[in-house]
Amino acid sequence: MLLAVAMWRVFSKAGYLGILAFIPVVNWFIQVKIAGFSAWWGLLVLVPIVNIVFSIIVAARIGRGFGHGAFFSFLLLWLIAPVGYFIIGLSSDRYTRPI
Numbered sequence: 001m002l003l004a005v006a007m008w009r010v011f012s013k014a015g016y017l018g019i020l021a022f023i024p025v026v027n028w029f030i031q032v033k034i035a036g037f038s039a040w041w042g043l044l045v046l047v048p049i050v051n052i053v054f055s056i057i058v059a060a061r062i063g064r065g066f067g068h069g070a071f072f073s074f075l076l077l078w079l080i081a082p083v084g085y086f087i088i089g090l091s092s093d094r095y096t097r098p099i
Helices: 003-015 018-022 022-032 039-046 051-063 070-080 081-089
Strands: none
Touching: 003 018, 003 022, 003 081, 018 022, 022 051, 039 051, 039 070, 051 070, 051 081, 070 081
16 A cells, blocks of 8 residues: 555656556556556566566666666665655656656
């Protein structure tokens, strides 16, 4: 629940409806889109081991999209996700779609 509240603002900054953060499966696909991938790539969450690696990549690309480095992304967007999403959501970071 806390993570969904944190992602609400991040989704809004990225141009998506914030309420989508509360829908369990949909929020993963929105995160994948914010990371710059097609939503179809979100299906990789179903593949064991690959899902861990892909979630780290998604966290890194979301962090890059908001102007943060790999350390911030790994530590605060992947390991301690609510803290990282609150930092991005409540700060003045602007979203630029990662390439």
